[in-house]
Amino acid sequence: EEQLVESGGDLVQPGGSLRLSCTASGFTFSTYWMSWVRQAPGKGLEWVGNINQDGNGKNSADSVKGRVTISRDNAKDSLYLQMNSLRAEDTAVYYCARIAWLQLSWHFDLWGRGTLVTVSS
């Protein structure tokens, strides 16, 4: 069964750092672009960023640019999100998602269950 499992969410103080992990199973992780998407409590979905198959191509949202680093370890079938200088508005459930391409269009065809990050003093 294809699966993504996130971990690392926690309560952290404003200005703090956190590293989220996502472990993939059931598919060839190294052949897929991957993404992080977050959802603040009771709110909609917000794209955080993408990373390509070898980790050398990345994009991120302006709201997190300069504060987050997306990386991956294909040998460990794992995706990471390093978050620094955390703010209250970063409080959200963070989802790991697999990207599927159709010609030039792409979408998220597999999602993890999410991990909760709470930024509060």
Added chain:
Amino acid sequence: DIQMTQSPSSLSASVGDTVTITCRTSQTINNYLAWYQQKPGKAPELLIYAASSLQIGVPSRFSGSGSGTDFTLTISSLQPEDFAAYFCQHSYSIPITFGQGTRLEI
């Protein structure tokens, strides 16, 4: 950034009804649009991609249409398990954005 306007924000319907949710984009995105369903406390699930292609395993009562700037998700013969939130998402350019969501309620 491309703005996504999804409507309505909430919708009341009954089992057996047919409902339509609309997503309008601030500029043309060809057919680079996907639809997701999210149930409370769960991760989103892909329903439709490339505006009208049904994801494997999704019931055929779900359908998508549109191109350019106007898109619709139609759910025919609503089932109890369809009462959930629905989101559209474009992939035309970075940053990708989602619609604000439609909550489908009984």
